[in-house]
Amino acid sequence: MPPREPLPASPPGIGPHSPGGDRAGLGKRAAKAAGQTVWTQGLRILLQLGNVVVLARLLDDRAYGVVGMVTAVVGVAAIFQDFGLSTAAIQGRTLSHGQRSNLWWINTAAGLVLTGLGVAIAPLLAGFYHEPAVAGVCAAIAPTFLMAGMVNQYRADLNRKLLVGRALTVDLTAAAAALALGALTATWGWSYWALVVQRIVTALVPFICLPIIAGWLPRWYDRREPMRALLGFGVQMAGTQMVSYLASNLDSILMGRLFGAGTLGLYNRAVQTLRTPLNQFRPQVTTLGLSVVAKLQDDDERTLAYLRRGQLALGYPVFLTMGIVVAAAPAVVSVVLGDHWLSVVPYMRLVAVGEGLTTLSMVGGWIYTSRALGRAYLRYTLFSAMIRLAAIIAGAQFGALGVAYAYVASPLILWPVSLLWSGRASGLDTAPLVWNGMRILAVSAAATAAAWGLCAVVPVASAVLACLVAVAGMCLAMALLWLVLPVVRSDMRDLATMGRMMLRR
Incomplete structure (x- = not known):
């Protein structure tokens, strides 16, 4: 501009003409x-x-x-x-x-x-x-x-x-x-x-x-x-x-x-119970990510490194939290909303999955905005809106729950497309970000399945205990994956490094 x-x-050190050391x-x-x-x-x-x-x-x-x-x-x-x-x-x-x-x-x-x-x-x-x-x-x-x-x-x-x-x-x-x-x-x-x-x-x-x-x-x-x-x-x-x-x-x-x-x-x-806390977190991370990536416009290597870590920082916390909601949805609804809201449970599970998938595509928006690719961003958004519109109209034919299923289907299709489309528009190699996202999705899905299974086999006397069982199942599953898979250990080290940096400052 x-x-x-x-x-x-x-x-x-923030201005574009700052000395190299300021970067x-x-x-x-x-x-x-x-x-x-x-x-x-x-x-x-x-x-x-x-x-x-x-x-x-x-x-x-x-x-x-x-x-x-x-x-x-x-x-x-x-x-x-x-x-x-x-x-x-x-x-x-x-x-x-x-x-x-x-x-x-x-x-x-x-x-x-x-x-x-x-x-x-x-x-x-x-x-x-x-x-x-x-x-x-x-x-x-x-x-x-x-x-x-x-x-x-x-x-x-x-x-x-x-x-x-x-x-x-x-x-x-x-x-x-x-x-x-x-x-x-x-x-x-x-x-x-x-x-x-x-x-x-x-x-x-x-x-x-x-x-x-x-x-x-x-x-x-x-x-x-x-x-x-x-x-x-x-x-x-x-x-x-x-x-x-x-x-x-x-x-x-x-x-x-x-x-x-x-x-x-x-x-x-269902939507507001999950989206409201996420919307206190995701937009702020997005704004911070944009502020930093915009200052790295001339350094593709550092930009991609920051995007990868930003994707990890967004993806794992959101997906693992949403996984606990999926695994223990009846207990979560009972604790948070009350027993008279238990009819929300099917919507809650679907919305949790949809919110997690939506989070994976947010890094693509950082690329468009930091590189001033407004037209390309608008073209992609129009394309994604048509996909969402088609999914929701089709889902509405099967009733209210069909709309909720459409809420999951469209981001499942769109999140990898968003990253590849932004990479093509910006000239960045975003394919590693797609693999990064697939790994986050696979690891989180495995941990969620384990937590859900534990909730199904462990009898509990209260909804609060059921939520704690889901949390324990998620933690045990992640610990096992950390022991077995080197790539998970690498991801967790990156997250720990970011955490230490934030605590020290």
């Missing part, structure tokens, strides 16, 4: 940022799980279904209020203060427009779903688009500087406040409005805190600043994100339209 000047506040410090800064990501997001995941456990016992499936109907559709507004400009700001080699201010004004204007549109379409959305409650929920959520638009560039600025700990601390505070107020209002009998309160609080806390922490205010919009490259890349990313979002949420949209709020509420509990 051709911005004019380096960002004045960039940490030493050696990039790994240390990345490890420090990764360590901050792990502990803050770990706490946030605990808060989110606490939120799921508490509210599942206070709200019914219709409450989740009503809010799910709204978020499945209007969630696409989050893409347009950002317009891909946060990614453009992080990806660019340099960024002037004037460009950063211009991006802020564009994001703010987009957030304001989307807030107005959210209020305007509220009655139309209620008519589409045949659910009057949807109108009020949609109008209440709409102002969060403006708040998010006004803080996107502050968040991008902190991520660009690898100061992710500050932004994550704000998110952690927002999650704690949302949990407290959501639980309180649910106790008061507010039903789905308790979930609306949580969404508003989650947007309001960063709106107040991030500008203070980032320590800068936007200037007036300056037409003299070179914006074409940033906006061009942002438009391509926005198109990609929009198509990806619609493809990822088509299952919920069709579920709500065809089978009603109750069925969508069951499916939504």
Whole structure:
């Protein structure tokens, strides 16, 4: 990209013209940022799980279904209020203060427009779903688009500087406040409005805190600043994100339209119980990965080495955790949601597999964005959306559970395609990443089968003990694979090395 000047506040060694020795410090800064990501997001995941456990016992499936109907559709507004400009700001080699201010004004204007549109379409959305409650929920959520638009560039600025700990601390505070107020209002009998309160609080806390922490205010919009490259890349990313979002949420949209709020509420509990904690982890790892890989654009060997380790850091934790869910799904549902949600179990197992497979393809997105391959990324996303659309439409013919099976089928097909397609577009040899992913998948599947078998043969007196048996089975299986397979030992050494680096920094 051709911005004019380096960002004045960039940490030493991050700019593209830094001395060669500074690149050696990039790994240390990345490890420090990764360590901050792990502990803050770990706490946030605990808060989110606490939120799921508490509210599942206070709200019914219709409450989740009503809010799910709204978020499945209007969630696409989050893409347009950002317009891909946060990614453009992080990806660019340099960024002037004037460009950063211009991006802020564009994001703010987009957030304001989307807030107005959210209020305007509220009655139309209620008519589409045949659910009057949807109108009020949609109008209440709409102002969060403006708040998010006004803080996107502050968040991008902190991520660009690898100061992710500050932004994550704000998110952690927002999650704690949302949990407290959501639980309180649910106790008061507010039903789905308790979930609306949580969404508003989650947007309001960063709106107040991030500008203070980032320590800068936007200037007036300056037409003299070179914006074409940033906006061009942002438009391509926005198109990609929009198509990806619609493809990822088509299952919920069709579920709500065809089978009603109750069925969508069951499916939504399975999706949100797993996706919510994963979405505290995966996007932050992705942002960190993009921040680092964008600084290695001229070094293919180091880029591929980082991508391989990033894939390990994403793949094994997610797959092994999802494997425990698959192995002990009834117990997990009983502990997390309560016994009255046991009808969620089939959805929970399928969603767990789908989320794991989706994770394997995320590294391909790092390549597209770090190398500014917006058009290639959009072409791949359109292709993947057509595959998902075909799978979900076919699955819907067999009922709600058929949609859940389609949720698994499409990423199973797409994850290796995504890596090979990104390699062809970037000129990187991504075939080793495909083999890397296949090994993660095979090892995790073997450990999951062992954990499931142990759960089936060991009698337990409570759901908590059943979960512990699944964890023990997973650990024993991984220990055995570590002893038998040198490649597993190599993977675990790489993960341990990354862990030590994060703990030391």
